[in-house]
Amino acid sequence: QVQLVESGGGLVQAGGSLKLSCAASRLPFGSYAMGWFRQAPGKEREFVAAITWLGDSTYYADSVKGRFTISRDNAKNAVYLQIDSLKPEDTAVYYCAADQSSARLRRGLYAYWGQGTQVTVSS
Numbered sequence: 001q002v003q004l005v006e007s008g009g010g011l012v013q014a015g016g017s018l019k020l021s022c023a024a025s026r027l028p029f030g031s032y033a034m035g036w037f038r039q040a041p042g043k044e045r046e047f048v049a050a051i052t053w054l055g056d057s058t059y060y061a062d063s064v065k066g067r068f069t070i071s072r073d074n075a076k077n078a079v080y081l082q083i084d085s086l087k088p089e090d091t092a093v094y095y096c097a098a099d100q101s102s103a104r105l106r107r108g109l110y111a112y113w114g115q116g117t118q119v120t121v122s123s
Helices: 102-106
Strands: 003-007 010-013 018-025 033-039 046-051 058-060 068-073 078-083 092-099 117-122
Touching (some): 018 033, 018 092, 018 117, 033 068, 033 102, 046 068, 058 068, 058 102, 092 102
Antiparallel strands (some): 018 078, 046 058, 092 117
16 A cells, blocks of 8 residues: 655754655655645644646645745655744644645645654744
8 A cells, every 4th residue: 555654853943944755655656746734733734835746846835935845756756845944833743645636735635645744843
């Protein structure tokens, strides 16, 4: 079955940076759009970023534009999320997701998702 495994989370001070990674297996990776979502305590899961299967288009939630960068390496079956200028409100579990449509990802829909990686930002 499809597996998406996130890594790279941790505890970081406000203003710092992290790079999250997601490794995909048993997935025709080059045919899937990839995305990142996050869920803070007591809140619903929210869309963060998405990238098309070719990597030629990227999309971001307004709250992260200019600070987050999504990228992918189809040769490595991996997608990344560079997070800069971290804020305490970025604290959440970050999930990697896959779908054949980047439009669906942007609407919060996805075919596959991982178990998440915790990002905690201290003030």
